[in-house]
Amino acid sequence: MILQKILACGDDAYRLMPSDNHQRHAIAEALRSKGVWSEVVVGRESVTVQYDPCETSPEATRKLILSALDQVNLVTQKSASSVTLRMRIDEKSAPELVTCAEANGLSANEFLDRITGSDLMVDMLGFAPGFAYVSGVGDALVGKRLEHPRQLTHAGSVGFIQGFLGIYALDGPGGWPIIGQVSERLFDKTSDNPVLLAPGTRIKLEVSQ
Amino acid sequence: MSLEIIQASPQSTLQATPRTGMRHVGIPASGAADPVSHALGARLVGNDISCASIEITYGPFEAVFHCNAHISLTGAVSEAHINDKPVPFHETLKVRSGETLKLGHPTAGLRTYVSVGGGLKGEVFASSPSTYLPAHLGGFDGRALMSGDVLAIGEASFHLPDEPLRTPSELQLPFTNAFALRATSGPDFPDRKTDFWSRSFSATRRASRIGIELDGDFPTLELNRNLPSAGIFPGALQLPPQGRGFLLLPDCQTTGGYPHILQVNRSDRHLMGQIRPGDSVMFLKRTPDEAAADLKQKQELLLTWMPDFRL
CATH class of the missing domain: 2.40.100.10 (Cyclophilin-like)
Structure with a gap:
């Protein structure tokens, strides 16, 4: 069974809980490729599908989702795209790098080696347009949110809390300690695909000195 | 072809249809908070609903037109005047260049929509000119309208009949508290x-x-x-x-x-x-x-x- 459960999320959405959490992105991609659902949103442990009840009834939609998932062979899904990001770590770009490293009894370089050596993947987006939660950082590294969130975190900033990196696509308020800033443009408001990072995108982080 | 904002407090923004199909990359819907009232307004001036209208939260609101235009007022009903002459909601209104539209506070309901034939030009982001204030996207510079802003009006593509259109009475939703x-x-x-x-x-x-x-x-x-x-x-x-x-x-x-x-x-x-x-x-x-x-x-x-x- 691909899904552990499927539950109604109000009158026009279903939340799918995969049996294997790693399959969320493949499930979302398979559903999105059908082009019939209004939204297909990956969460931490779920994929939520919004539909138009005027087009298909709740029961018909449930069956459509299940049959769409029956047709996909999740094992043979080709791996998602991969993006290399170059991260600056000067004091201005990485205000909390040293404190984060020290909290783990590491030097900044040792700490960064652990991060860049991890198998990083965009787990989901949310919080703000293009804001990416990146998984793959081992739980051994500890870190928590800033006690006083910043009014302004710059676009490209890379935050760290235990288990995750958070990458800011836009300038805005933010509560993650910042350990670097990437040079790539993550958000282009003039493009039809304004956001560079999508759920499932693999990330290679390179430190630029 | 433009209008100029004289007063737009406490918050007025350009809004049209929502953004769809982009929630998985963190892009919210935005669009008119009351999309039915926005659409009814668009209908009265011959606009597609993808054309932006002004969504006025609570008012008061005042704007002067620098061209002749067809406009409509929908949503939360307040006192409305064009050059001190009272005008009704839910029908096509003619405004002449130099005339001023003035709205007070609604007695019930919160948001009023001013639609202008041809649509108000907003910055299109992800297929919609709707304003998303938290990230300053779409609309007029991604922000709420302020006194002195000059909004460009698009070319009206639709020939309106001589008689003003009126929203059918069964579609004029009365709001209460x-x-x-x-x-x-x-x-x-x-x-x-x-x-x-x-x-x-x-x-x-x-x-x-x-x-x-x-x-x-x-x-x-x-x-x-x-x-x-x-x-x-x-x-x-x-x-x-x-x-x-x-x-x-x-x-x-x-x-x-x-x-x-x-x-x-x-x-x-x-x-x-x-x-x-x-x-x-x-x-x-x-x-x-x-x-x-x-x-x-x-x-x-x-x-x-x-x-x-x-x-």
């Missing part, structure tokens, strides 16, 4: 027996295009309060740990981790944009099948006048 919204249980609605559905709640002053806080007797939840973040949509009623409900509007985030106790149904979500601080709100329980029937019924009524509009 009490809202009954049809809703369906959310994934985190408490299992045990509750009289939740017979209670009424009160909108607090914490109200924006992101959401409305509701005060009242909410159930205490036994579940873990830090739920794994999941996709969430406008219409969700979340219950954060402090115990007040938060009803999500079009600018809400795309994912959330607070318990999701109910979902205002698609049929009635347009009404959420008219709830003002102090208003009372009740939720009427529907199953998903009943909700689909309600939606079809309202959709068919709206289609008779607006063939391209979808709730």
